[in-house]
Amino acid sequence: MRVAIVANPAARAGAHSDAADRAAGRLRTRGITTSIISGGSAADTTTLLKAALEIGVDGVLVAGGDGTVNLALQQVAGTGVPLGIIPIGTGNDFAAVLGLRELDVDAAADVVAAGRTRDVDLARITRADGSTALFGTVLASGFDARVNDRANRMRWPRGSSRYTIATLVEFLTLHGVAFALELEHADGRVERVQRDLVLAAVGNGPSYGGGIPICPDADLGDGLLDVTVVTPAGRARLLRLLPRLYRGRHTTVPEVTTYRVRGIRLDAAAATAYADGDPVGTLPLRVDAAPGALRVFSR
Numbered sequence: 001m002r003v004a005i006v007a008n009p010a011a012r013a014g015a016h017s018d019a020a021d022r023a024a025g026r027l028r029t030r031g032i033t034t035s036i037i038s039g040g041s042a043a044d045t046t047t048l049l050k051a052a053l054e055i056g057v058d059g060v061l062v063a064g065g066d067g068t069v070n071l072a073l074q075q076v077a078g079t080g081v082p083l084g085i086i087p088i089g090t091g092n093d094f095a096a097v098l099g100l101r102e103l104d105v106d107a108a109a110d111v112v113a114a115g116r117t118r119d120v121d122l123a124r125i126t127r128a129d130g131s132t133a134l135f136g137t138v139l140a141s142g143f144d145a146r147v148n149d150r151a152n153r154m155r156w157p158r159g160s161s162r163y164t165i166a167t168l169v170e171f172l173t174l175h176g177v178a179f180a181l182e183l184e185h186a187d188g189r190v191e192r193v194q195r196d197l198v199l200a201a202v203g204n205g206p207s208y209g210g211g212i213p214i215c216p217d218a219d220l221g222d223g224l225l226d227v228t229v230v231t232p233a234g235r236a237r238l239l240r241l242l243p244r245l246y247r248g249r250h251t252t253v254p255e256v257t258t259y260r261v262r263g264i265r266l267d268a269a270a271a272t273a274y275a276d277g278d279p280v281g282t283l284p285l286r287v288d289a290a291p292g293a294l295r296v297f298s299r
Contacts, residue, residue, distance in 0.1 A: 065089010135275035142199035176232035213248035223291035
């Protein structure tokens with residue numbers, strides 16, 4: 001068995017900089033050949049991973065968070081090569097939905113060594129210029145995208161509390177934006193919605209931002225996407241709703257509407273979208289379910 005270990009180049013000097021080396025050592029004790037892939041940039045790392053897949057590997061193990069996982073799944077999806085995760089990033093939401101979030105380096109390597117796999121869904125973004133990208137967790141636009149933007153600029157604190165602070169700061173300038181949504185339901189029916197929204201989130205998985213369950217019922221195995229939209233309300237009202245959001249109990253309040261679809265087109269003026277915690281483009285965007293697109297190592 002040959003495994004390529006993808007390490008986040010930005011994290012090499014960080015607290016988990018030795019995770020890839022430790023995982024490689026653990027796998028080698030199990031008789032597994034390993035190589036560590038970590039370029040000087042995301043583009044370099046992508047090029048190295050492409051080369052490894054072309055040469056031939058039996059698995060890919062990512063040491064990082066949702067952003068590094070996203071980099072890898074762009075190349076691994078559709079190949080049948082399974083993906084494992086050492087969850088050492090800020091959010092680790094994709095690892096969480098796979099049941100891997102709490103794993104340490106040794107345990108994550110052991111999951112790969114055991115060789116059990118399953119297929120899960122992804123979501124495919126199509127931009128206005130025709131380019132595409134995949135994501136595993138949630139695409140967010142509106143308030144939550146602005147939270148992501150602020151959190152990514154912050155250097156303190158580390159971990160998921162960064163998102164909590166960014167949420168509270170952005171809340172001070174909260175406002176609705178005119179959105180146009182085109183929802184394609186599982187039966188082929190198309191529904192068009194035009195309204196002011198505070199946020200629109202499209203979930204392949206249930207959570208983002210280090211465990212915020214914005215699409216709490218999203219399922220990686222149902223071949224569909226969950227959509228959560230929130231309409232404007234007074235700040236005091238929305239502030240009272242935040243605790244429900246963090247518990248995943250927000251879907252029954254009047255300001256929140258949910259849909260389950262196989263595809264959606266989102267449009268809003270000067271609105272940016274984030275997926276797996278990183279910016280993926282400005283609206284309009286199309287998002288479609290990609291059933292069974294990724295094979296993952298499973299506990």
